[in-house]
Amino acid sequence: MRIKFWGVRGSTPTPQPDNLRYGGNTSCVEVRLGENRYIFDCGTGLRALGQQLQRDSEGKAIRAHIFVSHFHWDHIQGIPFFGPLYENPENCFSFHSSSRTRTLKRVMEEQMAAPYFPVDMSEMKAQRGFYNLEQGRVPLDDVMVEAMWLNHPQGCMGYRLETKEGVVVYATDNEPGDPVFDKNVRKLAAGADVLIYDAQYLPEEYEARKRGWGHSHWREAINVVVESGAKELILFHHDPDHDDACIDRVVADARNYYPKVQAAAEGLEIKL
Numbered sequence: 001m002r003i004k005f006w007g008v009r010g011s012t013p014t015p016q017p018d019n020l021r022y023g024g025n026t027s028c029v030e031v032r033l034g035e036n037r038y039i040f041d042c043g044t045g046l047r048a049l050g051q052q053l054q055r056d057s058e059g060k061a062i063r064a065h066i067f068v069s070h071f072h073w074d075h076i077q078g079i080p081f082f083g084p085l086y087e088n089p090e091n092c093f094s095f096h097s098s099s100r101t102r103t104l105k106r107v108m109e110e111q112m113a114a115p116y117f118p119v120d121m122s123e124m125k126a127q128r129g130f131y132n133l134e135q136g137r138v139p140l141d142d143v144m145v146e147a148m149w150l151n152h153p154q155g156c157m158g159y160r161l162e163t164k165e166g167v168v169v170y171a172t173d174n175e176p177g178d179p180v181f182d183k184n185v186r187k188l189a190a191g192a193d194v195l196i197y198d199a200q201y202l203p204e205e206y207e208a209r210k211r212g213w214g215h216s217h218w219r220e221a222i223n224v225v226v227e228s229g230a231k232e233l234i235l236f237h238h239d240p241d242h243d244d245a246c247i248d249r250v251v252a253d254a255r256n257y258y259p260k261v262q263a264a265a266e267g268l269e270i271k272l
């Protein structure tokens with residue numbers, strides 16, 4: 001199994017020089033398992049992933065399961081710029097998301113509607129399937145996917161991917177402090193090999209002015225990894241106002257509490 005980070009930023013893209021070591025693109029993580037691909041969220045990082053998939057495919061069909069945690073801009077903004085959707089009619093994408101607030105198909109149609117975007121979904125030649133994935137466990141190919149609600153305005157789904165090569169958990173956009181959701185995220189992360197978790201704020205920023213905004217901080221990320229027994233922690237969804245130096249300090253501070261922690265960075269790969 002190979003996990004690769006294509007977008008790690010929260011809220012909005014930040015392509016400015018002092019952010020570029022960790023990266024300015026919004027949420028997108030690729031998991032490759034043999035020939036199968038699983039993509040978590042469609043932030044602006046999805047565009048470069050699409051280019052890589054096209055290079056790797058050498059004209060052959062591209063297939064992937066794509067999980068969309070929720071429909072805030074930073075998790076869907078890459079969809080209209082995902083090249084493989086437009087070209088080969090043999091390409092096939094299965095989108096999985098909760099339709100509690102809307103279906104993803106409707107979200108995509110609305111996001112590409114005039115006057116917000118110059119082409120509409122009819123330009124997309126690839127095969128697209130839209131699947132409703134609510135809280136629970138479902139088998140897909142030869143993996144098991146578990147989805148659980150997290151604590152976020154309008155809701156956000158966390159995902160656990162169980163495979164024969166290891167377990168990876170993608171849980172971003174989650175605010176601590178609600179007993180139900182705190183339990184959900186620990187259950188999702190239980191014993192995972194890799195936990196990718198929302199660490200948008202500094203603990204002091206959260207306490208001072210970010211309560212109720214739907215995000216976590218690195219100190220809570222440490223609590224989750226320790227209490228769930230997950231092995232490796234990846235701090236994710238970096239705040240737009242946190243530059244590379246700030247994230248370096250976060251990682252150094254976090255390692256005083258748990259040794260196996262790093263911050264997600266564009267291009268980072270983890271092999272299991």
Ligand SMILES: [Zn+2]
Nearest residue numbers: 010011074173
């Ligand atoms: Zn977000």
Ligand SMILES: [Zn+2]
Nearest residue numbers: 070072152173
């Ligand atoms: Zn969000």
